[in-house]
Amino acid sequence: MEKNYLRYAPQWFAGIITSPRAPVAALPNTKEVVCGAGRDVVCWRVRTGERTRTLRRGDETDLVGASPLDGPRGEVVAVAAAVDGSIAAACASGLVRVWRGDADTPQAHDHHRAAVQALRWCPFAATLVTGGANGDIVLIDVVAERASHRLVGHRAAVTDLACLGDWAAGSDGRRLVASTSRDGLIKIWDARMQHCIQTITGAGGGVAVGIDHDPESNRVVTGAGDRELRLWRLDVDAEAPLDGLGSIKRHAMEPCQQLRFVAPRILAALTHGRTLELFRVRGAADAAKKAKRRARRRREKGLTDENDEVAAADELEPLSIITSEHRLRSFCVVAVTSSTVSLVLSTRTNELELRDASITSQMTRKGSVADAADNAEAAVRTLQLPGHRSAxxxxxxxxxxxxxxxxxxxxxxxxxxxxxxxxxxxxxxxxxxxxxxxxxxxxxxxxxxxxxxxxxxxxxxxxxxxxxxxxxxxxxxxxxxxxxxxxxxxxxxxxxxxxxxxxxxxxxxxxxxxxxxxxxxxxxxxxxxxxxxxxxxxxxxxxxxxxxxxxxxxxxxxxxxxxxxxxxxxxxxxxxxxxxxxxxxxxxxxxxxxxxxxxxxxxxxxxxxxxxxxxxxxxxxxxxxxxxxxxxxxxxxxxxxxxxxxxxxxxxxxxxxxxxxxxxxxxxxxxxxxxxxxxxxxWARTDEPVFASEEQDAQLDATLDKLGDGLDEVAQPGASGHIIPAKTSHAAQKGAERIAEALELAQGEAAVRAAALEKGTQPPAPSPLLLGMAPRRYVLRRLGDLTSAADLEPALLVLPVDLVAVLLEFLADALDGDESVDVELCARAAALSLKLHAREVSAHAPLRRPLLKLRDALRKRLDAERALFGRNLAACRIAKLRS
Structure with missing residues (x-):
């Protein structure tokens, strides 16, 4: 008998405040900051120095053998917080995890074949847009727990993303995604058409590194590898949504690293050095006055003004400059008042700095502050004690x-x-x-x-x-x-x-x-x-x-x-x-x-x-x-x-x-x-037994999984030819094996029962291999073990075609029966199976047989679910009115 040992599992970690690779994000209405900390995500209340929450990846109970997410590939390299408090974190392996609300178990989305460089939530927190180091952009529907689109067009890493247009649920408005990349291009994508509608070149330094949109002024600002900030007018319904208004030079000499509107009409630009600059976007009337004064001064000097229209220099005015003793990595805003904005700066030395900066005064032409008393930024707190400054x-x-x-x-x-x-x-x-x-x-x-x-x-x-x-x-x-x-x-x-x-x-x-x-x-x-x-x-x-x-x-x-x-x-x-x-x-x-x-x-x-x-x-x-x-x-x-x-x-x-x-x-x-x-x-010693042979097999599986990371994308059959945003892996192979085993056992049990009915004999007792369940109930249980769509899609992707017909038959029988089933799971599995194997189903008669039964049963079940949700929604509205 093989000797067993006791497993050591991670218990706690200390010394990391914020990872230098991951930018920080602010949780709305909480004054808390979300940071990447190695392979975990932590929430800090900087003003008190308290670590309020630690978000783990949700797979700490699965500690058997090796994993491709161990080591550097498991490091969190990007985080983002939504307006409803949802948190997204991306690893260097391309894995994206989403924590919704107070849930401790996250959704897992493994659709990128390279590290994720940019994360951006849509304004209503229903869609997460991710950009990878290989230039791919994936749109993740966090409500359906699946990836909806993959946008391919950039030749280098995506550096930043922005959601433009109307992203409200049920709206027919135009949904746009703006992306910047290290290939120097700015692209505007139509999220519904999955098509690039505008490409802008000419980024300074050959690199486009930041983009953000201010809804109040309807302006888009982009950064690049040079000193300039470029201002654009946004028209969502136009054929080319972005119209250039010119550029303005920043005070700092270093390239731009991050751009965000920290308040309405207040822009913050972070450099690769120790400087953060604040700008104000003037209103239309003030910008027009500024343009007229500029034109008048040029005429007084005897210069002919080539263009009297409002330019970027007329709309953007410098406010203040914030400097730090250390090189800065990122920033986020935690509070805004009429006169100040509270910013949290993350440094590359494992520190968080809380700064209060004035947004009321303006800078002179030479870069000095006109009213130093009002414009002076104050270092409220520096969170550095719980962290190590170096290795x-x-x-x-x-x-x-x-x-x-x-x-x-x-x-x-x-x-x-x-x-x-x-x-x-x-x-x-x-x-x-x-x-x-x-x-x-x-x-x-x-x-x-x-x-x-x-x-x-x-x-x-x-x-x-x-x-x-x-x-x-x-x-x-x-x-x-x-x-x-x-x-x-x-x-x-x-x-x-x-x-x-x-x-x-x-x-x-x-x-x-x-x-x-x-x-x-x-x-x-x-x-x-x-x-x-x-x-x-x-x-x-x-x-x-x-x-x-x-x-x-x-x-x-x-x-x-x-x-x-x-x-x-x-x-x-x-x-x-x-x-x-x-x-x-x-x-x-x-x-x-x-x-x-x-x-x-x-x-x-x-x-x-x-x-x-x-x-x-x-x-x-x-x-x-x-x-x-x-x-x-x-x-x-x-x-x-x-x-x-x-x-x-x-x-x-x-x-x-x-x-x-x-x-x-x-x-x-x-x-x-x-x-x-x-x-x-x-690392704490647990009571879980460890067998060395299983660990060695798991290490071999992880090695083989790494070899499959570079597999080509799988094209969806059919007229559209869209790319399915899924990636096969060892975990997907294991999931497919479990589903295949369940289908074979259930098919054999169903055949035995059918033979007994033909002979008129008593059906045998339920098989213990099926845990005493009916065949179709056992198949649904195995499908339910794949907890999210991100697990279901890759598993069905590698399922053999001959078992797809068996799966469709069991799904049709389950939906046509009287017992309660997970309608959403059945519909998702059926739709994805047909999408993946459309050509085989259309060419093979046995695969087409269960489709009519499946269509009628699924339509009936979905109508019932829709009616149930409608009644619940009406009840919630009535309760809200009464309250």
Whole structure:
């Protein structure tokens, strides 16, 4: 019988306020900001610094094997909020998820074959428009939970989108989608006709990067790679809806990054630098007066005015300039008054800044503010404390597991085991290594400058350790630390780094005292760890990994050489020994994990562990289970006693970038990982069993799924030739297999019952394979397991044609019966099956037989559903009038 293990599942994460790849969005009427945080979405109330909500992808319960959404492809790269509070988030893989209202389980729409670069809700929150890095635009009907159209025309990534025209439900007005792209084109699409009706060229810098529409002034503004903002007059019913009015130069020299109307007639333009500029769109009368004054001044100077009409410079007037200390990524508006607008700016350093800017005064011609007192923007709050400014290079856990320390940039943050930030300890230089001293009250931090700090976690007091001659601990950066309470009579610390020295320090009442120094023949030291002796009672050895690809094993008490471990083709980045002293593990840049015996230095096993360098490892106490992290963004568990492949499980739904460090609490019930995505993640051991063979099969399936990402689009048969916005995947294949299995079982059971009726015998009892259900009821249950249209469409797309006739027959029987069925599900499955296989159905008689019965039954059911909805709607209107 195969051995089973216990699964580690994601429990919480900390350290990320907002991802630099995803823009922020404001929830209407709440003063909350929606941000991408790695692979999750979080809501912040910036004024109070409170994280109010964390939206997960809804598939955390499905943790079997690997997924194409793990690693960088699972990072949230775009978010958008609708007027009704719905939230949309897009991943780098092209997956789009939509949370409607307070729902915790999102809709999933996987229609893009590349990362989604732009998201835009229609004014009534019924349609979500998405733009991909490959130039495709997909319109998603979030009410029907399906993609309605795919618009193909751009040759490069879509940078921004805007919904123009009449998007009200039931309206026959013209619906337009405006898109900008890195190919330098601005396109206007008719959403009903699925056709491009206008293409505008000539974007400055060859890139069009932003577009937005102001309904009050009926103006559209676009940005580009140059300094100019271009103004357009919108006429929805015209053959060419956009009519150019000219351009105006911005104050900043950097290219435009984002454009939004933050209030009626108030435009905000964000650059790729540290500047956000505000403009006002003048009314028609004021713009005409401005144009007349401009013409009069030109005539006074003896210049002939070529055009006396209103231009962009007459309609757009600069208001104010907002600057930040850091490079800005995006902005959103959270509140607007008659005189000020409250903006939230997201920076590329993991911060949110709340600013109040005046919108009453105007700037002079030179760019200075005419009334500085009224126009001065105020920094209300900066949300930065809960976040790391850079990649987290090290993580450590206290002896009792109650505190976790993470080292990033010039600080060390201490967290509780339930994600609460306890303290932030600042350092003069970047911190590269951290370790708790026994007792958990103090910790040791290694700096990039070579310093070694002893830090009191409670008070924040620091004390720098000095060498015997009074110099700093190391001449180069301190890259690794190891702490032991059993190697000597007192607590000792071993440090190593950029200089070819390994130093032993003892800890007492006076702090860290230098005890021994071992030179390593001109080689830099990359990792160090204590290892147990053969009896497993104390830390008898010190293992040092150097840049010459070997690991030196030293006696801990004397620093005398014991053995060198050769075998890696690239330098080792991590080293660690099991708690019983029988095995030593080393992880290297050559992507391998090697297991050694400490007594003779013999190589026991070599494992190709990851797709990139192995950066960290952690043994679970009392076992031969090893946890490894890698620059490929993955975390894996290994059973080093397994005779076959030692791989146990892949930690899913984790980091979106390189993982640099891993640590465990004493009993191994919780693991902590940290990486370049600035996140500290906690993994909790659950009661769910894990079988290594299933994990390996799932990893293979995920690999095959990646190979199918570049499949060509499937054209819809028929006269229209439109492209079906669906994408096949391993999940779709699994869904089709379940439907096919259900159809075959139900068909066989129906044949047995029909034979019994012909013979006049008693029908057999319901088959246990059908869960005791009638055949058609079992088929509908399997269809219902595909929770959304985004899952149903790809599954039916790969369903064999011969089973389509069986499915249509069961749908016709179910709709023609008396029992209650999900009419919407049946109608959707029938319509999509016929749309996909129109030619086969028209050419094959057995496929046409159930159509008449299906048409009559479906029409009857839909009429009943329509009448029911009409009565409910009338009742709601009456209740509203009475209230």
């Amino acid at each position: 987290v290079r090290a993580v450590a856990v206290s002896d009792d597991g109650a505190a976790v320390a993470s080292a990033a940039s010039k600080c060390v943050k201490i967290w509780s085991d339930d994600a609460r930030l306890l303290r932030t300890l600042d350092a003069a230089k970047a911190v590269l290594a951290v370790a708790f001293l026994p007792g958990g009250r103090k910790l040791v931090a290694g700096l990039k400058s070579g310093g070694l700090l002893e830090v009191d976690a409670a008070s924040g007091d620091t004390k720098e350790a000095r060498d015997s001659d009074g110099s700093v601990a190391h001449a180069g950066a301190v890259l690794a630390l190891a702490v032991s309470a059993t190697a000597m009579d007192t607590t000792c610390v071993v440090s190593c780094g950029g200089d070819p020295l390994v130093k032993l320090w003892t800890h007492g009442d006076d702090g860290l005292t230098h005890a021994k120094t071992l030179p390593i023949e001109g080689e830099e030291c990359l990792a160090v760890a204590f290892a147990r002796d053969a009896r497993g009672r104390k830390d008898g050895f010190v293992c040092v990994a150097t840049t010459d690809h070997c690991v030196r094993v030293l006696y801990a008490d004397t620093f005398k050489f014991k053995v060198s471990l050769y075998g890696h083709s690239l330098p080792c980045l991590c080293v660690g020994g099991s708690s019983d002293g029988k095995l030593l593990a080393t992880g290297s840049s050559d992507k391998t994990l090697k297991l050694w015996g400490l007594e003779f230095g013999d190589l026991r096993r070599s494992i190709l562990a990851h797709d990139d360098a192995v950066t960290g490892l952690q043994w679970l106490r009392g076992t031969h289970y090893c946890i490894t992290t890698s620059k490929d963004g993955s975390v894996k568990q290994w059973d080093c006693d397994r005779l076959e492949t030692p791989f146990v499980q892949l930690f899913r739904r984790g980091h979106t970038s390189e993982v640099w460090s891993v640590a465990s609490n004493p009993d191994g019930s919780a693991l902590y990982t940290a990486g370049a995505d600035r996140a500290l993640r906690c």
